[in-house]
Amino acid sequence: MRSSKIIAFDIYGTLIDTKGIFNQILRLVKDEELALNVVDMWRQKQLEYSFRRGLMRNYVDFSICTKQALEYVIKYYNLDLSEVEIKNLLDIYKELPVFSDVKISLDKIKENNIRMYAFSNGKPDDLVELLKFNGIINYFDDIISVDPVKSFKPDPAVYLYLLRKTNGYHANVYMVPQTLLM
Structure with a gap:
């Protein structure tokens, strides 16, 4: 029954596991502490953006929040990532x-x-x-x-x-x- x-x-x-992208980020930034900070901030911002959008009734699909959060992190840490590298990270997020x-x-x-x-x-x-x-x-x-x-x-x-x-x-x-x- x-x-x-x-x-x-x-x-x-x-x-x-949203930290499952750590190794890919580490390969790009070549610094373990920085890679961990990037992973953590990316997730934090992803949640923040979705929470705020929900409160503001300003919906976009979650993949947009994920992309915008990554863009924020890239600017915050002044990372030099190409458009191809960014796209690859977003694609890998679908295989966590x-x-x-x-x-x-x-x-x-x-x-x-x-x-x-x-x-x-x-x-x-x-x-x-x-x-x-x-x-x-x-x-x-x-x-x-x-x-x-x-x-x-x-x-x-x-x-x-x-x-x-x-x-x-x-x-x-x-x-x-x-x-x-x-």
Whole structure:
């Protein structure tokens, strides 16, 4: 019998390791501390831009927030990256790895017949590509992007959209947010 519980997983930072781009950045900047700072600030700005856009009701898709955050970091650290290098980094972002414990954890949840959803600020096609690349797409009953709502988490409208898409209600849908150890 299928559980009435529903678990919605944030993708970036929860299932997918956004620091997985570190080696590519290190090859470009050739300084380990700088590479780590670039990775951290890129993610911080990506989240900041999406949060602010959600609050301002000034939606663009998440890939634009990702690109603008990278552009900010490049200017902040005065990095000399070519357009090709920037495009390559943005393309690699679509192939970030899963955290090492993700598949084991998803297997355990699936054993309990709990419905699982991937829920993200990302564009639907990017999410499908990323989850397929990592071999975890089949764990999920559906992939839910905030894109149709034209806002970002933490806007309450996106969580109401999640409830509608899963046929869930507040008491049976559990959200697994991004990790705090970014």
